[in-house]
Amino acid sequence: MARKMLIDGKLGNPNGEEIHYDFDLFVIGAGSGGVRASRFSAQYGAKVGICELPFHPISSEVIGGVGGTCVIRGCVPKKILVYGASFGPELQDARSYGWELNERIDFDWKKLLQKKTEEIVRLTGIYKRLLANAGVKLFEGEGRVVGPNEVEVVQLDGTKISYSAKNILIATGSRAQRVAIPGQELAITSDEALSLEELPKRAVVFGAGYIAVEFASIWRGMGATVDLFFRKELPLRGFDDEMRAVVARNLEGRGIKLHPTTNLTELVRTENGIKVCTDHGEELMADVVLFATGRAPNTKRLNLEAVGVELDKIGAVKVDEYSRTNLPTVWAIGDVTNRMNLTPVALMEGSCFAKTVFGGEPTKPDHTNVPCAVFCIPPLSVVGLSEEQAIEQANGDILVFTSTFNAMKNTISGRQEKTFMKLVVDAETDKVLGASMCGPDAPEIMQGIAIALKCGATKAQFDSTVGIHPSAAEEFVTMRSITRRIAAGKPKTNL
């Protein structure tokens, strides 16, 4: 059915009366997904317009910037800070390798911040150029859907311009949310955390997701004391339980204080900083309190309900497998659809959209075996199923292979931190269902493993691959002994 609609769409009105639109496609939001979809659509020959809010490192209802979360307030600046923070422990390790370092090593936060901002400004410029080169018309302003084929852009000076479009794509992403507790206005979100004036000496992070553990690692690496509060027993809900425990142990090992099963109840401004109160009756002082308690899709000011686009409970745009909303001319991709909120997934959704709508080749994004990484220090990276998911989904037995080892670098540095790896295998088919690793370089290591999983590689195929010695990654092809076998239907005890 989808195909038929598409063909109809392509041929235009069957009566032969071509309806004229200003654009074949108008995209609201020039982040990863929107830019990708626009460029690829333009390359298929479509006439494309895209609108985006003005640039600023910290987003709001009326602030954004070409490049979106990933480039301006997410992946890129975050990774830059992770790099910066990683040098702290690296310098400690260097001493055992014979390096004589002065006791006084300073870290200049302002310098890093300035360089980070320069870099994201450079990148937003590159994105703009990419759009221009692809022939996509960029409008600065706030876009709203005013009809199934009409978009209104409110420009900076307040003037409104309407454009008609055969297809509208919503790619407005999401924004960090705050928890409604007294004093919440004293807290910051990840946007501000990436642009703080001063490096905090005492940081409190509330949340257990990847953003929380990443910022905890960043500040700790830069020398701050960090307290991480979260509601569950372990951070990183949704990830493999054993990996979560490993991450928790490593965070503690690096000097972050974990406060599991704890909620923040109130923030109070004092002379000495922000007083943080918990539901356990604890009180501590902080220079910065980060709320990393989730993100919400940016759908509020898009006028979607008025034109009849369905949203889900949390406000995400509901789409079908082709990223189409309930209105046939309106589509949505990326975080605003809250499927799998990752840049490369938004890119995939954007490419599939362009192929489907303008490439004459209906293409569904495939959300299985999508690898991802958490850039805590040391990082975590996974692809495929967690052990718990595998047990739940499998018909037969599951074999779990694990490897815990002291990274070679640690043998001399003396750092007490084990790298942990895991393969989850279907006992009957020998297919590797999931791979995870927590340790240095995990995200780089996981990418190739992800191809193998995506293509249904078996454990035997892993084993037949010769190792690269000496590397950490070689452990993935030399896991000979089964750590445990979990019989079908037998739930594993929760950690």
Add this chain to the structure above:
Amino acid sequence: MAASLGNSSPTLQILCKKCKFPINPFFSFSHYNKSHNLDSFSSFSHPLTRSYCRRSTIRADSTNAVEPPRKYDFDLFTIGAGSGGVRASRFAANLGASVAICELPFATVSSDSTGGVGGTCVLRGCVPKKLLVYASKYSHEFEESCGFGWKYAAEPEHDWSTLIANKNAEIQRLTGIYKSTLKNAGVELIGGRGKIVDPHTVDVDGKLYSAKNILISVGGRPFIPDIPGSEYVIDSDAALDLPSKPKKIAIVGGGYIAVEFAGIFNGLKSDVHVFIRQKTVLRGFDEEIRDFVGEQMLLRGIEIHTEQSPQAIIKSSDGSLSLKTNKGTIDGFSHIMFATGRKPNTKNLGLESVGVKLKENGAIEVDEYSQTSVPSIWAVGDVTDRINLTPVALMEGGALAKTLFANKPTKPEYRAVPSAVFSQPPIGQVGLTEEQAIKEYGDVDVYTANFRPLKATLSGLPDRIFMKLIACAKTDKVLGLHICGEDSPEIMQGFAVAVKAGLTKADFDATVGIHPTAAEELVTMRTPTRKLRRTPSEGKTDSEFKAAAGV
């Protein structure tokens, strides 16, 4: 007792088969140190497995019509306890064989009379080399860190003796671990120099041992050509254990050992000069990778003297060394290192006398099952000069144990063996080079990426990453992958699984990237850099094409 189980009931046989890969919760976690490549499977030996396998050995004996069953001291006697020898011995023992292994006394520098359990990899190769690479990389990290806001009151200085002491403590620890692994597997370790007396007898320092099978895994040693002044030259063994850090070092050779040591000494702030016979380093590697790594080495301050052959080394009265080449003489070296190849350790092993055939370069000739021209004598690892890598020796050792003691003739598989060069920046590769791919397949699509990684944009250093993917134009199969840049060896391993599994470019493209990583580039290469075709009508008529057309 084992023999009495020889005619065991079918039930027991089935039981034993089922137990082949025993699951034991106490051995589930491999809590060992990363740097030595052991695994826990082998340290576990189930009594039933043991008897089952022993039985099959006996049966193999009785089917041998030519030779009447004979009692030997050991089922397997291994000469040389390096990566291959230890692996073969342990696995053989785990399969029920009685195994002995002999090894020379430990020393950091190898000779005819010194060696040590663990072999080249652990004592004089992969492990100490990588530790020195770690140490030397810090200077680059200090530079990088400045771009990220870190400031040093004083320039970091390096103390060579701390590093070497810590390195030596580590390899001592590892050789100890190897010994206990052998012991735990029930392998008898005999100290001394092994020599083959006859097809079933090994002499270790005057004591004779009989064995049904003899395995030679004595590895290789650095080779220095005999030129005037060669007595002043150090090899890689010595370079890993110098009493002091070189001030100015000449490294002669362009292979992986030469470029790795160039990186090490450069990182530790020595003045490094590399002398190579060719125009670029790393003969045999992908041409573009060779060019790229050469450029990156130059950028880090290594001087590469091309098309120069060493002719003599002259020691001057102040103790400094001069290197004379076909192009001139350079003075003032504190050290001259030759990384001019390695030779198999086949001298004085008694091989000629029992009729074990050697290749011209002295390597032992073996068939696909690692069997020499004498049926009871086998050889694995560098001494056979196939692919001289630790994991390959492990594979050969593992396969041999299966062939001999598991009734499962197993050939080691040499297709798509990945490898790394720990130069700075390092290289990771798997499969064919572009040149090989063109030769073998004719029509290939080459995808390349050459970019400045995120870290370098902030650090301001001229570091780049180069990546190349070669796909077969006809089948879309990925034939080769080559990366030079930070983390390349770690990145390559997973991709090696994909290449080994015969996956296609489309499979790569279907995989979602991990953002932001360097590795994601390899799954987002959309447009071929060049399409090389045998038939002129289909392809570009550029220089690469002409090279291909000659095939």
